[in-house]
Amino acid sequence: MKAxxxxxxxxxxxxxxxxxxxxxxxxxxFNQNLMFFYSPSEVSAGKAPSDYPFRLGGLxxxxxxxxLANGLTTRxxxxxxxxxxxxxxxxxxxxxxxxxxxxxAHGKLRPDGVFVADEVLAKHDEKYMPPEVAAALKAxxxxxxxxxARESGS
Amino acid sequence: MLRFFHQLGxxxxxxxxxxSWIPWLAAVCGLLMLYGLYQGMVVAPxxxxxxxxxxxxxxHVPSAWMSLFIYVVMAAAGAIGLIWHMxxxxxxxxxxxxxxxxFTFLALVTGSIWGKPMWGTWxxxxxxxxxxxxxxxxxxxxxxxxxxxxxxxxxxxxTAILAIVGVVNIPIIHYSVEWWNTLHQGxxxxxxxxxxxxxxxxxxxxxxxxxxxxxxxxxVLMRARVEVLERERNARWVRELVExx
Amino acid sequence: MSGVQEFFHMGGYAVYxxxxxxxxxxxxxxxxxxxxxxxxxxxxxxxxxxxxERRQP
Numbered sequence: 001m002k003a004x005x006x007x008x009x010x011x012x013x014x015x016x017x018x019x020x021x022x023x024x025x026x027x028x029x030f031n032q033n034l035m036f037f038y039s040p041s042e043v044s045a046g047k048a049p050s051d052y053p054f055r056l057g058g059l060x061x062x063x064x065x066x067x068l069a070n071g072l073t074t075r076x077x078x079x080x081x082x083x084x085x086x087x088x089x090x091x092x093x094x095x096x097x098x099x100x101x102x103x104x105a106h107g108k109l110r111p112d113g114v115f116v117a118d119e120v121l122a123k124h125d126e127k128y129m130p131p132e133v134a135a136a137l138k139a140x141x142x143x144x145x146x147x148x149a150r151e152s153g154s
Numbered sequence: 155m156l157r158f159f160h161q162l163g164x165x166x167x168x169x170x171x172x173x174s175w176i177p178w179l180a181a182v183c184g185l186l187m188l189y190g191l192y193q194g195m196v197v198a199p200x201x202x203x204x205x206x207x208x209x210x211x212x213x214h215v216p217s218a219w220m221s222l223f224i225y226v227v228m229a230a231a232g233a234i235g236l237i238w239h240m241x242x243x244x245x246x247x248x249x250x251x252x253x254x255x256x257f258t259f260l261a262l263v264t265g266s267i268w269g270k271p272m273w274g275t276w277x278x279x280x281x282x283x284x285x286x287x288x289x290x291x292x293x294x295x296x297x298x299x300x301x302x303x304x305x306x307x308x309x310x311x312x313t314a315i316l317a318i319v320g321v322v323n324i325p326i327i328h329y330s331v332e333w334w335n336t337l338h339q340g341x342x343x344x345x346x347x348x349x350x351x352x353x354x355x356x357x358x359x360x361x362x363x364x365x366x367x368x369x370x371x372x373x374v375l376m377r378a379r380v381e382v383l384e385r386e387r388n389a390r391w392v393r394e395l396v397e398x399x
Numbered sequence: 400m401s402g403v404q405e406f407f408h409m410g411g412y413a414v415y416x417x418x419x420x421x422x423x424x425x426x427x428x429x430x431x432x433x434x435x436x437x438x439x440x441x442x443x444x445x446x447x448x449x450x451x452e453r454r455q456p
Contacts, residue, residue, distance in 0.1 A: 008237045012318060016318060034281050072240070084226060094274030097274075119274075124203065129343065131200065180431075205410040227400065268415065271412060373431065376435070376438075394445050
């Protein structure tokens with residue numbers, strides 16, 4: 001390669017590395033701001049802001065979804081399999097909202113530790129399958145669980 | 155073989171060879187798209203959670219893949235143009251920008267239409283959506299910069315540098331769903347490990363991905379031919395071509 | 400509901416699914432048409448220029 005071409009090649013590599021390092025440093029510095037939501041563990045540990053709204057994300061705990069007496073407010077728990085936080089939300093829930101589903105709620109923490117949401121978004125997972133496959137998977141999973149229980153019991 | 159590539163480097167032969175490829179590419183690409191759509195809209199089953207709304211994926215996901223792929227091609231072609239002063243690489247780079255912008259726009263819009271019923275919102279400022287929007291602005295910036303400079307070769311060099319600097323955004327888009335928690339879900343189809351998707355849904359997705367790649371190749375050749383004609387308008391072969399088209 | 404109706408109904412997501420596909424169709428067709436018309440316009444412009452040059456050498 002001619003000297004001039006080599007020079008241009010190195011110059012381009014220099015630009016790419018320079019910009020890459022700068023971007024990595026900047027993203028690292030703003031890491032927390034790029035997180036879309038806090039997890040229930042972080043909220044329990046007091047890492048989430050108590051005086052202004054933030055987002056809370058987690059899985060809706062099975063059997064926790066209840067309608068409150070006024071008929072409009074839904075109350076449910078979200079978990080990250082470690083800690084659990086209760087959420088109260090008044091409004092229309094997205095189509096994908098259901099127990100076991102990942103959700104992201106926006107709102108504020110009440111002094112009693114309940115998260116009062118003004119918006120609930122559903123986070124869909126990366127799995128795509130027809131209903132009958134999902135049902136079969138669930139059945140085989142439950143069968144596996146009962147078999148395991150029987151084996152450990154015997 | 156070597157002679158073929160050498161010929162491809164000359165504008166006159168590029169114009170002729172690209173012209174002979176275009177009808178074939180168009181035919182294969184069109185057939186693949188029809189097959190992919192049939193597989194995706196008719197054969198593929200309904201999703202267990204998202205119902206039929208997931209069928210937006212057959213446009214959204216290939217578009218998003220193309221938006222990244224075309225950007226890398228554009229920056230690489232721009233770099234080749236800068237280093238080796240290869241005119242054809244400059245032409246490919248600048249011809250790629252509007253196509254890449256189109257696919258980025260499609261990924262954003264179809265994602266938004268998908269997000270409304272599924273997530274419950276048209277738009278959120280999470281890391282994936284924001285970085286993809288920046289990609290659209292990068293494409294538009296490349297196009298605007300190229301249009302703003304009169305001398306085509308200077309313009310090509312300036313846009314190549316902008317495109318190369320913007321490459322840093324590509325890994326950010328790709329890994330955003332892993333580095334940070336986002337509303338956007340993680341990848342379904344990855345190089346490692348089996349994809350967590352039913353085979354009848356995966357086939358149309360991959361067929362559409364190949365069809366979109368061919369579509370890019372088709373349109374980039376069509377655009378590059380126009381750009382070559384414009385740049386070579388004083389050359390003898392263009393004058394002869396204009397006389398007897 | 401018949402099969403065809405069901406197909407267009409998209410399980411209640413018809414508006415979302417079909418608007419996505421319509422927008423995609425428009426964008427893809429535009430991508431094909433733009434270079435076709437650009438090339439035609441350019442060739443016509445170059446032809447005019449060459450006729451002009453021949454008249455006034």
